Amino acid sequence: MELNQGASPATVDLTAVIVAMVDGDPCILTVRSGTSGPDTLPCGPLQPDHRTLQAGLRSWVEYQTGLKLGYMEQLYTFADRDRFNGETTSGEGVRPVSVAYLALVHDADLQTSPETDWQPWYDYLPWEDWRTERPPVVDTLLDGLGSWVDAAPTVQKRRRRAERLRLTFANGAAPWDEERSLERYELLYGARLISEAWHDQGLTPPVDVYGRPDRPMATDHRRILATAVGRLRGKIKYRPLLFELMPPQFTLLQLQRTAEALSGTRLHKQNFRRLVERQQLVEETGEHETQTGGRPARLMRFRPAVTLERPAPGVGVKATGRIARSQG
Secondary structure (H helix, E strand, O other): OEEOOOOOOEEEEEEEEEEEEEOOEEEEEEEOOOOOOOEEOOEEEOOOOOOOHHHHHHHHHHHHHOOOOOEEEEEEEEOOOOOOOOOOOOOOOOEEEEEEEEEEOOHHHOOOOOOEEEEEHHHOOHHHOOOOOOOHHHHHHHHHHHHHHHOOOOHHHHHHHHHHHHHHHOOOOOOOOOOOHHHHHHHHHHOOOOHHHHHOOOOOOOOOOOOOOOOOEOOOHHHHHHHHHHHHHHHOOOOHHHHHHOOOOEOHHHHHHHHHHHHOOOEOHHHHHHHHHHHOOEEEEEEEEOOOOOOOEEEEEEOOOHHHHOOOOOOOOOEOOOOOOOOO
């Protein structure tokens, strides 16, 4: 759908970050382009017959993937003029406006069309996964970002760059903030340490952009993904969105592993369980999981009444700690 106001025409594209837990990893639904191009999120233009933005996106997602969306919320509106390097088909001088949404689905809904794939989101953002160890790629990125800071043309800009680096990548005394995923992506983009920064300038990126093969996404879709990751990490702390990704019955350990997978952090087992019990987020089903390899674990389910009892019934995840930079 094209909007014309004076000399500034624009197209409105609807994009969905659809998240599900697959084999213990948060995955996003991608659509094959039919070429060797980068992965694409489900998307499509707003059409005149779409009653609302959400209705339009639901229609495109069902058409492209066969999936009928349940929970969905608007993420952000992206309208940067120079971030697409002419990859859209909107026409010269037409600014693409992308309205992005976050959707969550259960594993029971994973059957989609042959043209789609569920991909782990950490394949696109490997520096965000701190569950088991400090990601090795972080040290390489810090070296590249350090060179970017040193290359600033003025002392003032060098200080601003150094402060951004300190806050986003916990370089120094600043703690790691898992919700800053978009800021980390933007920092890497500005330092040309990811492929999209090269493509958007009409350049061919190095084979190993940051010491390993990069996995870009079409147009601005990895930026949208980074936005979704930060939004979901923040909201599970004060809204019961975690349970949108859980099966009807689950163990407390399964719930913890899902919270860890989404936040990209390790959580203290007993603290997590005390928090869940104190918040009264779950209730026992009276059944047990017998496939644990040890003592049968109690099966739980989400307690919907909690949303009426308090304004912020979420799982306040808190990492057990950070792993120091490796010494070469």
